[in-house]
Amino acid sequence: xxxDQSYGDGExxxxxxxxxxxxxxxxCLGSWDxxxxxxxxxxxxxxxxxxxxxxxxxxxxxxxxxxxxxxxxSPPTNGGCKPRVAF
Amino acid sequence: xxxxxxxxxxxxxxSTTGFAIINSDSTxxxxxxTPSVPPDxxxxxxxxxxxxxxxxxxxxxxADPLRVFKEHEIATTTPYFDRATDLGxxxxxxxxxxxxxxxxxxxxxxxxxxxxxxxxxxxFFTEWSDPLPSTGSDHIPILLRFEAPLxxxxxxxxxxxxxxxxxxxTSLKSMVIPPPPPLPTTRTLDIWFGTNLGNVxxxxxxxxxxxxxxxxxxx
Numbered sequence: 424x425x426x427d428q429s430y431g432d433g434e435x436x437x438x439x440x441x442x443x444x445x446x447x448x449x450x451c452l453g454s455w456d457x458x459x460x461x462x463x464x465x466x467x468x469x470x471x472x473x474x475x476x477x478x479x480x481x482x483x484x485x486x487x488x489x490x491x492x493x494x495x496x497s498p499p500t501n502g503g504c505k506p507r508v509a510f
Numbered sequence: 511x512x513x514x515x516x517x518x519x520x521x522x523x524x525s526t527t528g529f530a531i532i533n534s535d536s537t538x539x540x541x542x543x544t545p546s547v548p549p550d551x552x553x554x555x556x557x558x559x560x561x562x563x564x565x566x567x568x569x570x571x572x573a574d575p576l577r578v579f580k581e582h583e584i585a586t587t588t589p590y591f592d593r594a595t596d597l598g599x600x601x602x603x604x605x606x607x608x609x610x611x612x613x614x615x616x617x618x619x620x621x622x623x624x625x626x627x628x629x630x631x632x633x634f635f636t637e638w639s640d641p642l643p644s645t646g647s648d649h650i651p652i653l654l655r656f657e658a659p660l661x662x663x664x665x666x667x668x669x670x671x672x673x674x675x676x677x678x679x680t681s682l683k684s685m686v687i688p689p690p691p692p693l694p695t696t697r698t699l700d701i702w703f704g705t706n707l708g709n710v711x712x713x714x715x716x717x718x719x720x721x722x723x724x725x726x727x728x729x
Contacts, residue, residue, distance in 0.1 A: 444521070444634075444657075446563075446656075447652065449651040452647045454646065460645040460646055464645065476564065497511070510511075
């Protein structure tokens with residue numbers, strides 16, 4: 424049974440606890456399809472993850488992928504070297 | 511690659527001002543099968559609390575207790591777990607749950623995607639799971655969850671065994687619930703439902719004492 428907040432909770436009200444920190448880790452095999460499938464599946468989660476740690480992310484013309492509401496963080500792709508990981 | 515994070519309120523604890531996520535994708539060397547990312551990179555002896563994770567490409571009995579290992583696998587991967595142990599890191603994986611299923615089916619499934627937490631972060635770890643469907647990769651997506659500890663006991667719950675059902679039944683029978691709005695909108699229907707649910711709930715609350723926190727609690 425889900426707890427009913429109206430039971431004896433009023434007197435001891437306190438600030439809500441911090442939101443959980445969730446993180447997804449995944450090896451994309453350098454594939455855009457895998458990347459899109461991963462981020463598309465976040466709709467099945469109650470909350471989007473705070474951070475996504477990718478291994479072998481897909482790269483196109485030196486650019487890493489991005490997705491709605493997520494900012495990509497990765498090492499610079501200088502010298503044609505493909506980054507092995509990204510956030 | 512390490513990502514240093516400094517949340518304004520700390521990481522569930524004001525004294526933990528920042529932490530680092532160390533993301534690694536290790537490949538096997540062609541000559542000696544040694545993973546490309548060495549242990550001291552994955553597990554740095556940094557003062558900043560750290561959360562090493564990634565496809566470490568190592569097989570070890572600590573993560574996969576039921577697997578039969580080759581000698582060279584043990585020899586090449588033990589330094590990783592030795593260093594993790596020396597620095598107090600905790601393996602977050604659910605032991606034995608495979609994280610990689612080779613698409614060619616000629617290689618055994620393995621536990622290659624690992625995550626560790628340093629002693630300062632480990633108390634906040636609550637979940638390692640794979641709730642997402644396959645993405646087409648031969649690795650599974652893994653979810654890690656960290657939550658704040660309970661600084662106070664959860665609120666007391668109703669003790670249904672002590673409910674005054676006779677009084678409650680009479681009250682419920684005499685309760686009149688008005689009909690819903692004739693042309694309801696989302697808001698008006700929500701108000702109508704919420705109001706009446708609140709009335710019913712408060713009747714139960716009035717006739718049901720609360721459980722004590724523990725048997726030592728005052729009644």
